[in-house]
Amino acid sequence: MAAIIEIQNVTKEFKTLNRHEGLKGSLKDLFSRDYKIVRAVDNVSMSIEQGEIVGYLGPNGAGKSTTIKMMTGVLEPTSGEILVGGNAPYKNRSKNAQEIGVVFGQRTQLWWALPLIESFRLLKDIYQIPDKDYNEMLELYKSLVDIEPLLHKPVRQMSLGQRTLSDILAAFLHNPKIVFLDEPTIGLDVSMKAKIRTLIHELNRQKNTTVILTTHDMGDVDALCRRIVIIDKGKMLYDNDIEHLKGFFGSYRTLKIRVDGDMNAEAEVIKTEVPDFKVSSDDEWISILVDEDKSKVLDVLGLLQKSHKIRDMQLEEISTEDVIKKIYEEGVQ
Amino acid sequence: MKRKNLSFYFRIYCKILAQDLKSKMSYRADFIISTIGMICTNISGFISFWIMFRNFPSIDGWNYYEILFLYGFSLISLTPVQCFFDNNWSLRQNVYTGDFIKYCFRPINLFFYYQSEVFDVKGLGQLAFGIGTLVYAWIKLGLGFSVLMLLKLIIFLLTASLIMIALQNAAAATCFWIQNSFYVLDLAYRFRDYAKYPVTIFSKAFRFIFTFVMPIAFIAYYPSLVILRPDQIPILSWLSPVIGVLFFWISYKIWMYGATRYSGTGS
Structure with missing residues (x-):
């Protein structure tokens, strides 16, 4: 099977000002051209196949979000090549957006004041989803989670758990090839976590959607991922099966x-x-x-x-x- | 995937608009209070205008009704920016908190998607007020009526709107580069008050600024001359539609360029 995401020797650098301390330092900064280069992602390569669930792990500030932003087309890599479904995301952001779904932690992408079903209808138009596919997807959702009570509730009145669930459903709605989930279970209670894990697992299984999951919750990793990639300080530390990882330090x-x-x-x-x-x-x-x-x-x-x-x-x-x-x-x- | 043409965007906009209005109506108190506020703002603006003219019967050769015409004209031309581009006011906040990133994930034009999210109903009150003022001044001035004049009026109103929108887009887009961009936006907002007066009352330096740097003279003054002083139209009046489109295009490019530079905050 061909790789859906191909990342080769990707590096991303940011230019930041060297800041000085104190009021005097701040004044100095106003005129300073003293920049330093920070390497957020350093020569990372990986290849992900259609239908995989990959856990993308690393401590805070490791470069996870930066990598995801490059894969979604928000950031341009400083060097190296990224291909998502054969496209370079940054060069063709709009086309790439049609093929992916994104959920970013606690930031909802739904229309705040609208009931969920209206958000779905708008997304149907924006992504130009055919009626048949749209209805099938809704039927699938109904079989997986109890969405009836959510459909007619404005997003602003939802609990965090309901909102996350809705965001995930919205991300899968246009049946994208890849869904990026950035800390989908952050701040949720145990039963909601379990519900969301089951949902992701089932959607991946039934639609063969590739899922890239970043999380700090190892429960998510154990429940969903067979393969994990670990990154720290921008460098790739590990890319292999989770079983292999456990044997990594002896048994x-x-x-x-x-x-x-x-x-x-x-x-x-x-x-x-x-x-x-x-x-x-x-x-x-x-x-x-x-x-x-x-x-x-x-x-x-x-x-x-x-x-x-x-x-x-x-x-x-x-x-x-x-x-x-x-x-x-x-x-x- | 079908191509996304103008009618696609128009259809999407109408749907978002309909949803937005529906949800706005659900906050009934908010809706009523903001409408009352808008009416009060307009009335107080009109009263201060009226008091001034009780003391000075004309400004630089412009009589009361001509100034009133200018006033009505500027109110109408400010309506589109108020109604359709009000989300520019939240841009700074969205960029600062990192929420702006959510607009980058949809397969439609980023600028369109961002602006479509908010429709400000309050602008409609302003429109009604502006039309009333303009019609009143028109009748009092005895300008007469022809289809050609109406056509001219509409074209120049659109022009003026485009310039106002362009000013606001460019001012709002500064937040992609600087932290405290509220002052820039606020400045652009305040400057439009000067659009209500004939540009000839200002000193030479300001006349130059209002014509070529911040082109607010094109919001009401130059276009109005076409209707009010058909015998002495400066070339700048005829140029205003071109300038309007040009400025809008430039501001759109600046906005989009800023948006692609945007990298989001960590999460």
């Missing part, structure tokens, strides 16, 4: 135990018994980070049982969140 699991006697003293003893693993303790639990490539959790437990009286135990899998956190903090070796 770690955390064994937590509670023993008789003074926990801190016991922990010191355990440290000498399993010198390969990181041991930490608080008043309730002693945690041992076990690398299963070295020895199995059950073996470690068996070993400890010989010299300690274990009252209780827990086993924790390493989560996507832990892995991502580790990557943000330590980078990829």
